[in-house]
Amino acid sequence: MKLNTTLALAAATATGLLSATSAYGFNLKTERSDLFNLFNERVNQERLWMEDSSAKMLELDPETLRWTGGVDPVDVFFINEGAGYRNQLFYSANGGTAEMIFADIASPESILKEANGPMKLGDGASLGTFAGDTSLDFRIKANGANNSNGKIYGADISANADGLQHVVAYEYFDKVAKENWVILGFEDLFGVHYNEGGSSDRDFNDVVIAVRGVTGDRVSVPEPSSTVAVLGLAALGMAGLRKSKKEL
Ligand SMILES: [Ca+2]
Ligand SMILES: [Ca+2]
Numbered sequence: 001m002k003l004n005t006t007l008a009l010a011a012a013t014a015t016g017l018l019s020a021t022s023a024y025g026f027n028l029k030t031e032r033s034d035l036f037n038l039f040n041e042r043v044n045q046e047r048l049w050m051e052d053s054s055a056k057m058l059e060l061d062p063e064t065l066r067w068t069g070g071v072d073p074v075d076v077f078f079i080n081e082g083a084g085y086r087n088q089l090f091y092s093a094n095g096g097t098a099e100m101i102f103a104d105i106a107s108p109e110s111i112l113k114e115a116n117g118p119m120k121l122g123d124g125a126s127l128g129t130f131a132g133d134t135s136l137d138f139r140i141k142a143n144g145a146n147n148s149n150g151k152i153y154g155a156d157i158s159a160n161a162d163g164l165q166h167v168v169a170y171e172y173f174d175k176v177a178k179e180n181w182v183i184l185g186f187e188d189l190f191g192v193h194y195n196e197g198g199s200s201d202r203d204f205n206d207v208v209i210a211v212r213g214v215t216g217d218r219v220s221v222p223e224p225s226s227t228v229a230v231l232g233l234a235a236l237g238m239a240g241l242r243k244s245k246k247e248l
Contacts, residue, residue: 028077030122031122035174042208043079043111046082046111064216077209078105080111090141104118140207143188167204168204171216183210187200187202188206188207
């Protein structure tokens with residue numbers, strides 16, 4: 001009997017490094033600074049136009065996020081924010097009612113610091129577990145803490161008021177706790193980039209969260225043949241560059 005208990009505890013320690021304390025109050029920056037720093041490094045520089053993604057982490061289609069069952073809860077951690085707005089974060093499961101996760105995403109520690117912001121970098125909230133395979137949709141209400149009519153932006157592009165992408169998603173597998181993470185970056189400004197006649201900066205760092213325990217589908221990558229074609233074009237471009245330099 002005693003052996004069984006010991007084994008159970010050992011198993012819990014090995015696999016449940018985080019889930020043992022995954023309820024509200026768990027701070028990722030404090031408890032797993034390695035993961036927090038990795039995710040925080042992925043946060044885009046303020047007002048840097050994100051035209052294409054880096055290959056540092058695998059890019060996901062943010063519309064496909066889901067929890068696939070099991071015993072581990074879904075936990076959401078605030079990584080950073082570079083926003084003048086006081087944004088709010090919501091989620092809905094299987095298209096159901098939107099539930100609030102963070103009511104005022106502002107912090108004295110974030111990229112755009114706000115002294116009276118209530119959040120610490122790394123703060124977490126647990127969504128608990130769901131019944132079976134569950135589709136999860138994360139959305140922000142732009143400046144929702146100050147404006148109850150703030151615009152809602154999420155992964156479904158057709159549901160966004162400007163018909164544009166407002167979420168980027170990346171996947172990371174933590175080998176230490178053997179857990180899957182998805183990092184989401186939201187853009188809170190309406191419309192196209194100011195270089196294209198709009199007033200947005202399209203920096204996708206206005207709310208950045210890391211979600212533990214979910215997965216999603218990878219964004220489709222070009223077929224090998226077209227990859228070769230692209231590489232070929234790049235090589236041509238380089239050759240052209242060298243040639244024109246020589247001519248100078
Ligand atoms: Ca920003
Ligand atoms: Ca922005």
